[in-house]
Amino acid sequence: MASSTLPEIHTIFEPNTSTWQYIVADPATKDAAIIDSVLDYAIATATITTSSADNLLDVAKRNNYNIKYILETHAHADHLTASKYLQQTLLRAGNPKPQICIGKRIEQVQHTFATKYRIDEAEYIGVFDKLLDDGEHLPLGKLEIEVLHLPGHTPDHVGYVIGSNVFTGDSLFLPDVGSARCDFPGGDATALFNSMTKLLSLPPDYRMYSGHDYPPNQGDGRSEPRAFATVAEQREKNKHVHDGVTKDEFVQWRMQRDATLGEPRLLHQALQFNIRAGQLPVKSEHGHRFFHVPLKVPEDAWIWGIETQG
Structure with missing residues (x-):
């Protein structure tokens, strides 16, 4: 997997969504x-x-980078993607069109949430430029990007191996954070354990770059976000999947934990936006763009409500 050319890696933390x-x-x-x-x-x-x-874009411009790909690890449920904005801004500036890429199982996720939020097919079919196969390789200059299918958090989840660096998305967090939730549609704690096992079977010096970080900021815990840990560090210290943790132990704990979690703050907005690859919802006849946000009501809401017909 490793290349003799070492990539330049810029780690840029967005604090509002971690x-x-x-x-x-x-x-x-x-x-x-x-x-x-x-x-x-x-x-x-x-x-x-x-x-x-x-x-x-400023970082890319300062370094004279040619953006070839805009990669997504999965359809995020906690932030809106800037993929379409980045692509269109680069195009308007006279740059070649970068490809927006995601794992091929995004089609399953798109259908699930388009049905839930009543999004027309015309708004999400074909919005990604390239759907990636498991194990596919993308050229990046003298480097190569390998696609790893890493289901569990979501069914479409992939990671990207570039040299001895793996961009794991939400399939593996920093050792003192552990693992991601598996309670979204298509999520699976057993699949996540298998995905993490796949990552932890890589060489011990490989760096695992996380999709998020939530510093503990308590006791002796660190307070600043950190982008990566090595495979060796993860195997020794990851609080959910360190060496010795069995699949059954992890799955039981993960499912119990997920049952106590509330919804991510931007869940509905993020999913509706991200299955469109960051393309804006179409305008209404009045010029507005809308997200659908489900309304939770008491069990006796029928007293003043009208039940859905048909």
Whole structure:
């Protein structure tokens, strides 16, 4: 898997959603990929802004990078992707069109949530430029990107291996954070354990770059976010899947833990946006764009409500 060319890796933390964004480049050709970008969203005002995405573009410009790919590890449930904004901004600036890529099982996730949120097929079919096969290789200058299917958190989840670096998305967090939840549609704790086992079977010096970090900030815990840990560190210290933890132990704990968790703050907005690859919802006849947000009501809501017909 490793290449003799070492990539340049920029780790860029977005604190509002605790998301790690990455720019990975071949230092010789300056070809680069952006991984898991963030579009800023203020839930109180339902306003989208682009400061985080513009910062990614500034980093790329300062380093004279040619953005070849905009990669997603999965359909995120906790932040909005900036993929379409980045692509269109680069195009308007006269750059070649970068491909927006994601694992091929995104089609399953798109169908699930398009049905839930009543999104027309025209708004999500074909919005990704390339759906990636398991084990597929993408050229990045003198580097190569290998696609790893890492289901569990979501069924479409993939990671990206570039040299001795793996961008794991939400399939493996820092050792003192552990693992991601598996209670979204298509999530599976057993599959996640298998995915983490696949990652931890890589050489001990490989770096696992996480999709998020949530520093414990208590006792002797660190307070600053960290982007990666080595396979060796994960195997020794990951609090959920260190060496010696069995599949049955992990699955039982993960399922019990997930049953106590509330919804991510941006769950509904993020899923509706991200299955569109960051493309804006179509305008209504009045010029507005909408997200559907489910309303939770008391069991006796029928007293003043009208039941759905048909």
